[in-house]
Amino acid sequence: MANHKIDQDHERFREIVKGAIKKDLKKYITHGEMIGRKGKDLVSIPVPQIDIPTFRYGNRETGGVGQGDGEEGTVIGSGQNEDDSGEAGEGLGEHIQEVDITIEELARILGDELELPRIEPKGSQRIETEKYRYIGIRRSGPESLKHFKRTYREAMRRLISSGDYDPENPVIIPIREDKRYKAPVPKLVQECNAVIFYLMDVSGSMSDDMKEIVRIEAFWIDTWLRSQYKGIISRYIIHDAAAKEVSEDAFYHTRESGGTKISTAYHLFDRIVTEEYDLSQWNVYGFHFSDGDNWGDDNAESIRLLTDQILPKVNLFCYGQVGNQFVSGQFIENLKIILAEQKADNLALSLINSKQDIYDSIRTFLGKGK
């Protein structure tokens, strides 16, 4: 009965959020920040809200009453959410829903949320690998693979048939012949492999805030791609005026200084791909984040490498330029020209000025379904 009424309002709301209508409301939209924390898998799910302005107190200023353990000075919540409302009985940061959730579930939600297309792995040739699953049973094997239930069932069967089973005192002791063991059964599974390269500019001009943006965005990209491929390998390259491959941890925490030569990173990327990956079997992704402040005379070389070497090899190459309203690098402008001239459909570009832009950026990158 109420359905069609709410559908109309819901549709209207979706259009406002998408920015199709009533653009003056755009500034009140909060998407909720997408926070991914590996380990405990605590993730906040973005639920867009439009806040109608009213005269009000800010929760930061008024504080509130809570309940539970803790000394004075104990931290009870982070203040990163600006939209806390101060009403009694309302939680901190009610606009953001935080929940324990598995990575697979998260990827599905992300896909739904951003309306991401599922990825078509490239090439007709898919790798088939033999995988073993322990679903068979046999009479011999190591104790560590003993099938407890089946063993006792055999023992019980033996006792009942020999008439030694006493329901009043149901003691069952398996002997050697009763023992059953799990056995591996080979199975052919189709598999497609993917390797993701994360490239980041760590030159002096990249601030910690910018790296935080890269970290969050890379987490979500990783989450999505992992949901699409069985075997996935992530590799990390950092560069300033020179490039090197690093561990995941170093990728996020290294702080270098000095100038920027993007070509060095592209060169290294290309070399690793050529040397280590058979392109008929691997899906290759490249995500490059930089503030775009490249050395002027390096631009031509970077673009040559990208268009001649990299783009023909990869499923998708994405360049995300992080910055703020004051600094804006030139590099993305050069790439835009390429995009326009060559109609490279596996190149995606986006400008990420703040955390708010991550949402749209991911959609740009992964919305191609490649």
Added chain:
Amino acid sequence: MDLTKELREWQEIIEKSAKSYGLDFFETIFELLPFKELNATASFMGFPGRYPHWRFGMEYESLSKAYAYGLQKIYEMVINNNPTYAYLLDCNNLVDQKMVMAHVFGHADFFKNNIWFSKTDRKMLDKMADHRAEIRAFIDKYGYEVVETFIDTCLSLENLIDRHAPFIERRVIRTSSLVNPEVEEEKKTVKKIPTDRSYLEPYMNPADFLKAEQKKIDEEERREQHFPENPEKDIMLFLIENAPFLKTEEWKRRVLEIVREEAYYFVPQAQTKIMNEGWASYWHTKIMTGSDRTDPYQRGQAKPAILADSEIIDFAEHHSGTVATSPGRLNPYKLGLELFRDIEERWNQGKFGKEYDECDDFEIREQWDKKLGMGREKIFEVRKIHNDVTFIDSFLTYEFCQKQKLFVYRYNKEVGVYIISDRDFQAVKQQLLFSLTNSGQPHIYVQDGNYDNRGELFLEHHFEGHGLDRRYIEDSLRALYRVWGRPVWIKTKEKSEDEGREQIVIYGLEEDVENGINIETPD
């Protein structure tokens, strides 16, 4: 959908049980809804339909997502109406349905008997439907976007009402003009110097002098004439009565009236959130689990529990989910339930009154039991006359605060986190009362509706230690400007070391308009 036969039978049993405890409610009608319908109904705040507006869609999106991702689900909705309507989620299992029905009767009793609900419209279901029809007619006539945008504006003003107005004797809404000619009283005139000789008159009281004096007096009088006479807290009403252009645009006045009326309908629910949920939770536990013989009200006769033995675990799990607490959140179900139980215990044991209050021996206080057995009677009285503010003010005790581990939290600017700042009883109580008073909304009054004799609107925020959130001041003023049509001022204070630094914000001056920042003319 109507209840199933099984549920209907349970409704009868539970209703009977509720009545036997003394709960008193209007006829209560339950309906079973699938989750989509229940979410839709909840988005309309319990009503089957409201006027078209995107914010209900926003609510719906949020609820549907939370349900789809398994974050939360709504078990029930009750609306304050006669008859009382309640909705159950159709896929719930029986034990949940029974618990929810018991909970609903608690709410239904509260709606009917709590005095703060006494002025609410008990035919709101029909009223909301009328409002919907009316606004749809405006949409047909003036266009979707136009009407919707004006509703957006009204919603920005929704909290500018006087929450106690229903008890100050309702005034009939009058549409007076800005300067009302009818209220002009006897005009003051210049006192002449008395003379009984008429030929002296032009010399004693020269005409041009009289004229000049009269002008002065008039001026003074106008200045004295306050408009409004006293600061008006029901700003929405003030706008409805006085905003100049609402007189020519009847439909806008009507929309503002509708938004205001609905806002007033929901006020008591916000005012009694803790009590209402506490009361309903108290009764769902009592009704579900029955009661033991030691309960003085059972007079040795235990009531049968509604729960089957096999349902105990499910019930316990659901109930503890309802009253679960987390540090940054005050759970009204938990606080209300515990406080009602505490009051019942104190009045059973006689832990109140002068003698008890003055006793400062911890041991004796702890052991105090006069076996009065007045607890149940007391909580029924409390549910009748209190709202959350007076409830907390009268019954929150030092011991309760300790036992419930209540604390005050503050935002720490240096680190950017919320921390526990205080466990002192007085501080907790003060903080709670602050957040409950006026439903946690700032107190704002119309000070002058003809400011500086230019027809500008001057508001004043009564500072109570906290400043307004700066991010919303200008946009809220803009909404007022759209209705008032002339510049709007607000005097407020910023929190600072001393008493608060005064601050005046204006919106709608010509410069604003010329600068192109605020080129809105009231539409």
